[in-house]
Amino acid sequence: MPRKPRIELPGYYHIINRGVEQRDIFKTVEDFEEFESLMCFYTKSFGIVIHNYCLMTNHYHLLIEIRHENLSKFMRQINMNYAIYFNKKWGLTSLEVHS
Numbered sequence: 001m002p003r004k005p006r007i008e009l010p011g012y013y014h015i016i017n018r019g020v021e022q023r024d025i026f027k028t029v030e031d032f033e034e035f036e037s038l039m040c041f042y043t044k045s046f047g048i049v050i051h052n053y054c055l056m057t058n059h060y061h062l063l064i065e066i067r068h069e070n071l072s073k074f075m076r077q078i079n080m081n082y083a084i085y086f087n088k089k090w091g092l093t094s095l096e097v098h099s
Helices: 029-046 071-089 094-098
Strands: 011-018 049-055 059-066
Touching (some): 011 071, 029 049
Antiparallel strands (some): 011 059, 049 059
16 A cells, blocks of 8 residues: 655654664765755755754754645655765665665
């Protein structure tokens, strides 16, 4: 049975996301900067306001405000594009990530 759609009402959200098996998702300063760059790009694209954020080595927190029902799309774009960057940079494949 498919998952029920998430409720996405305009307002404030505290987002937490961490690496698989609590592995590091940021290894270098450049990794942090790439993630910040993606956040800036997609907040403009989706009309989202980031009020605060904290990037740790194995997870991150975002305090965001959405005005439209596009939170899932916003997060999908950030996470997907960062995963592509990270896996390519560190030479990982999907099999290595989950093994």
